[in-house]
Amino acid sequence: MGTDGAAGQHPALQARGLIKEFRGFRAVDGVDLAVAAGSVHALVGPNGAGKTTLFNLLTGFAPPTAGRIEVAGVDVTGLAPEGFARRGVARSFQITSLFGQLTALEHVELALQSGSSLGWKFWRSAKLMRRYTPRAMELLDMVGLADLAGTTADALAYGRKRALELALALALEPSVLLLDEPTAGMGLEDVDRTVALIAAIRAGRTVVMVEHNMSVVGALADRVTVLQSGRVLVEGPYDEVRADERVITAYLGEGAVRAAHS
Amino acid sequence: MSTTIETQGVRAEPGAASEPGRAGGTIVPRWLRWTLAGAAVLVALWLPNGLYPTVAVDIACWALFAVAVDLLLGYTGLMSFGHAAFWGTSAYATGLAAIHWGLPFPAAVLVGALAAVVLAVPVGYLAVKRVGIYFAMVTLAFAQMVYYIANQWRSVTQGENGLQRVPRELFGLDLTDEYFFYYAALPIVAGGLFLVWRAVHSPFGRVLVAIRDNPARARALGYPVHRYKLAAFLLSAFTAGLGGGLFAIGHRFVSLDVLHWTTSGKAVIIVVLGGIGTLWGPVVGAAGVTRLEDWLSFAGFEQIGLVTGAIFVLAVLIFRRGVWGTVAHWLRRRG
Numbered sequence: 001m002g003t004d005g006a007a008g009q010h011p012a013l014q015a016r017g018l019i020k021e022f023r024g025f026r027a028v029d030g031v032d033l034a035v036a037a038g039s040v041h042a043l044v045g046p047n048g049a050g051k052t053t054l055f056n057l058l059t060g061f062a063p064p065t066a067g068r069i070e071v072a073g074v075d076v077t078g079l080a081p082e083g084f085a086r087r088g089v090a091r092s093f094q095i096t097s098l099f100g101q102l103t104a105l106e107h108v109e110l111a112l113q114s115g116s117s118l119g120w121k122f123w124r125s126a127k128l129m130r131r132y133t134p135r136a137m138e139l140l141d142m143v144g145l146a147d148l149a150g151t152t153a154d155a156l157a158y159g160r161k162r163a164l165e166l167a168l169a170l171a172l173e174p175s176v177l178l179l180d181e182p183t184a185g186m187g188l189e190d191v192d193r194t195v196a197l198i199a200a201i202r203a204g205r206t207v208v209m210v211e212h213n214m215s216v217v218g219a220l221a222d223r224v225t226v227l228q229s230g231r232v233l234v235e236g237p238y239d240e241v242r243a244d245e246r247v248i249t250a251y252l253g254e255g256a257v258r259a260a261h262s
Numbered sequence: 263m264s265t266t267i268e269t270q271g272v273r274a275e276p277g278a279a280s281e282p283g284r285a286g287g288t289i290v291p292r293w294l295r296w297t298l299a300g301a302a303v304l305v306a307l308w309l310p311n312g313l314y315p316t317v318a319v320d321i322a323c324w325a326l327f328a329v330a331v332d333l334l335l336g337y338t339g340l341m342s343f344g345h346a347a348f349w350g351t352s353a354y355a356t357g358l359a360a361i362h363w364g365l366p367f368p369a370a371v372l373v374g375a376l377a378a379v380v381l382a383v384p385v386g387y388l389a390v391k392r393v394g395i396y397f398a399m400v401t402l403a404f405a406q407m408v409y410y411i412a413n414q415w416r417s418v419t420q421g422e423n424g425l426q427r428v429p430r431e432l433f434g435l436d437l438t439d440e441y442f443f444y445y446a447a448l449p450i451v452a453g454g455l456f457l458v459w460r461a462v463h464s465p466f467g468r469v470l471v472a473i474r475d476n477p478a479r480a481r482a483l484g485y486p487v488h489r490y491k492l493a494a495f496l497l498s499a500f501t502a503g504l505g506g507g508l509f510a511i512g513h514r515f516v517s518l519d520v521l522h523w524t525t526s527g528k529a530v531i532i533v534v535l536g537g538i539g540t541l542w543g544p545v546v547g548a549a550g551v552t553r554l555e556d557w558l559s560f561a562g563f564e565q566i567g568l569v570t571g572a573i574f575v576l577a578v579l580i581f582r583r584g585v586w587g588t589v590a591h592w593l594r595r596r597g
Contacts, residue, residue, distance in 0.1 A: 059482070085484035093482070099475035102468075110472055113465060114484035122466035122497065129465050172484065 010073030012037040012206035013058065013089070013176050018067035020053050020230075027053040028064075029230035035176070035223075037072075040198075040207040042217045042238075045227035046250060051210045052094060054227070055180050058208070059091045060084040071176065085114070090174035092165040094181045094210070098153035104164050105149040108136035111171035136171070143167045143197060159190040166194075170201060177201070179209040183216055195219050214242070226250065294593075298542075306448065314556070315440035319512040321552045322444070322451040326505030328532040328544030329458050330498040335530070336539025337462055338494045339474030340390070343398040343526050344405030345502050347385065348378035350521030351408060352503030353510035357425040358418070360511065366432045368450060371507035378503030379496050381408070386495035390488050393477075402523065409521040424517035428510055440512075447508050454504040459541060461497055470494055502529075524567075531574050537584030546586050 011034040020028040028050045035041045043051050056062040058069060060081040069077045071087050079087075099107060112132040113119055121128075140146050143163040148156060156164065162182065169177055182198065183191045195216055198207065202220075211217050217224060217238060224241040226233040228250045234241050241247055310318040327349055334340040356374030359365050365373065389400040412419045419425065430437045437443045461467050469490055473480045477487050510516045519525065528551070536547025551570060558566045581588050 061478070061482075080486070081478075081481040082484045082486045085482060091482055093479070097476055097479045097482075099472045099479065101475060102472065106468070110468060111483050113469075118465045119469045119485065119490075120466055120493070122461035122464045122493070124464050125460075126463050126465055126468055129468065168479075168483065 010037075010070065011035050012039075012072055013208065014070040014073075015054075015058065016068045016070075018054070018057055018069065019065045020050075020057055020062060021065040026230050028057060030067075031227070031230070031232055033225060033232070035206055035208055037175075037206050038204070039222040040202055040209070040220050042221035042224045043208065043210045043227060044212070044214075044217060044224060045233070048229075049227040050230040051227055052180065053230075055091070055178060055210055059089060059178055085172060088173070088175035089178065090169040090172040090176070091178040092162075092169050092180055092182060094184060096158070096161040096165060098161060098164060098168075100154040101152055103150050103152050104140060104145055104156065104167075105133070105136055107153065107164060108139050108167050108171050109133065111168045112136060114172065139167045139171055142170070142201075144193065159186055159193075162186065162190070162194065163197075166197065166201075174205065176206045176208065179207065179211075181210050181212065183211065183213050191216065218242075302542075302545075306452075310441050310444040313553070315444050316512070317552060317556045318444050319440060319447060319508070320556075321549045322447060323505045323509040323512060324529075324532060324548035324552050325545045326451055326454045326508070327502050327529050328536065328548045329455055329541060330501035330505065331529045332533045332536075332538065332541060332544045333458050333461065333498045333501070334494060335533055336541075337467060337474060338470045338491060339477075340491060340495070341394070341398045341530070342389075342401045342495075342498070343523075343530065344385070344401030344403070345498070345529055346521050346523060346525035347401075347405040347408040348382055348499040348502040349506035349509070349525060349529070350412070351381050352378040352506035353516045353520040354412065354419060354425065356507035357428045357510045357516040360429050360431065361425065361427075364429065364431060367430055367437075367446075367511045368432070371450060371504060371511065374507030374510070375500050375503030378499045378506065382496050382499030383492075386492045386499070390491035390495060402526070405521070405523060405526055409518065409523070412521050413518060419516075419518075422518060424515055425510070426515060428514045428516065430511055430514060443512065447512065450504060450508060454501050455541075455545070457497070458501055461494075462541060466490075466493070528570075531570060533584075535574065535577050535584055537587030537590070540584070540586045540590060543584050543586030547584065550585070 013035040015031055015033040018028055018031040019026060031054060043054065045051055053062065057064050060079050060083060063078055067077070068075060071089055074087070076084060076087060102110070109129050109132040112135055113129060118128060137146060137149065140149050143166050145160060145163055145167060148160060153161065153164065166182070169179070179198070183194050186194065191213065198220055209220070221238050223236065224238050225235045226241060226247050233250055234244050234247055309321065327345070331342060331345055334342050352374035355377035356370045359373040360367060360370040385401065385404045389397055389404070392400050413421060430443060432446055435446070437446055469480070469485055473485070473487050473490055481487050506520060509520065532547040532551050533544045535551065536545065537543025554570065555566050558569060563569070577584065583591055
C-alpha cells in the first residue's frame, strides 16, 4: 500500500496545511496528511496531540482556521458534517454517541434512510422504513448484534454500543471510514472481535483511525502518522514508526531513548 | 436544556415489544389504543353537551396549540417560549381576513395559519441555530417584538381595543350559537391533531426523535439537522395557527392577549401538565387547564394564575411525566 491505488490519482482523503486555533492556542498546527485509497491509516500520539481535533476537522464537525481538505481530490473545506457524510465520509465517535430511546434496528434503519428523501415525508407512515429492515439486519448480523436488534441503545452493554456505532458507520456505505478510538475502554475479547471486524470491512474502503492500542495499530494499519503538539512528528509504515527515536521520546521521554541505547 | 428535559416517559422494553425491533408504539396494547381513540372521539362529540359550549371551543383551540408545542418540545427537543407569536398572528390574520374579505371561517383560519407559517420562517431560521435556553430566548424575543408591533400598529390591529365583531361565516349557515360552531370547527381541530400525529409517526418523526436524542450523531448520519428542526418548527407554527385562528372566530374578538408572553407560557404549562412527548397528554392538559380556569373565573376567583402556577409546580415536583405520561408509564409497568 501507500500508492494511490486503483481509485484514481487522488488520495481518498487529504489535508493540506490544516490549522485549528482555539483562542490563540493551535490544537492542529499545519498538518499535511494524505490517506491513500484502500489503505488503513492510523493516527497516534500522546494525549493532547490534536488527534481528536484533527478528526473533527476531517469530518466537518469543526471548521479549520486555515488549510484545505479534499475528498478524492474534491475540495470539501467548510462543509457541514452532513455534507461530509453525503460525500462518503462516515465517522464513529470516541465517546459512544447513539439515540438513547431507539432500538438497534431503528438506528441502522435511520442510517440507511439518510441517503433518501423519505426522511422528509411527514405525511407518510413510519412503516415505510421497513424497506430498510433486511439490509439493517444484515449489518447488525455483521457486527454481531442480530440478537439485540430490538434492544434500545440505552440498554446495550458498552461493547455492544461500540459495535452498533460501527454498524451505523457502515450503513452509510462510506468510501472513507473514520474510527475514533474503536477499541477504547474494551475488554481484550471485544478488542479482538473489533480488530477482526475492521479487518473484514476494510475491503474496498479507506479507513482512518485514531488508536492508542499499539497492537491494534500494528495488526491493522498500513501507515501510521504520529502527531505531537498539533504537528506531524513522523509518518511511515508501522514498523519504521515504532522504531523511530522521536516517537519513543514523544511517548516515553528522553530517558527511554537513553535506556534503549544502553 | 434539551437534554435534561425528560421527553418521553415511556420506553419500550426489549421483550415487551409486540413487534421485535421497534420501540415506538408498543407501550399500550393495540386494543386499548383503539378503545382510547374511540372514547376520545365520543368525548369530542359529546363535549358541548356536557360543558358550556364556549369552553368546549376553547378546549379544542388550546388542544391544537398544546399539541403544536409538544411536537417541538417532546419530539424535537426544542422548548419554544414564543409560540404566542404564531397563535396570535394567526388570530389577527384570521380576524382580518374574516372582517375585510368576508371569507368563510375555515378559509379565514387557513389564511391565519399560513400567516403564522410565513412568520415562522425567519423566526425558525434564526432560532434553530440555537439550542436549549438560547432557543427559548430567541423565540421569546421574537414573540415580544410581534406583541410590540401589534400594539403600535393600531390602524390594522386596533391596538388595545382589539378586533371587534369578527364574523363567523360559513356559506350562509347560522353559526352564532356556540353549540353549532363547535361542531363546525371540529373537523379543523381533528385535521390539525391528525397532522401532528401523522408527522410524529412518520419517517420524518423518526428523524426528529433521533435529532432530539443526539443532534451531532444525526448530522454524522447525513441528516441536515437545522433544516429538519426548521421543518418541525413550521409544522408546529401551522398547527398553533389553526388553533389561534379558531380561537379568534370562536370569541369573535381578538385582543393583544393572544400575543402576550403569558399565552406562550400557558401552552408550555399545558404540555408539561399533560405529559411531554405524548400527544394525548397536551389534549388532556388543555381540557383540564381550560376547565379549571373557567371554573375559577365562574366562582369569582381573581388569581387564576396562582392556582395554575401552583399546580404546575406540584406537577413538576411530583408527576414529572405529566398526567398522560404517568398513566402510560403505569400501564406499561402493569402490562
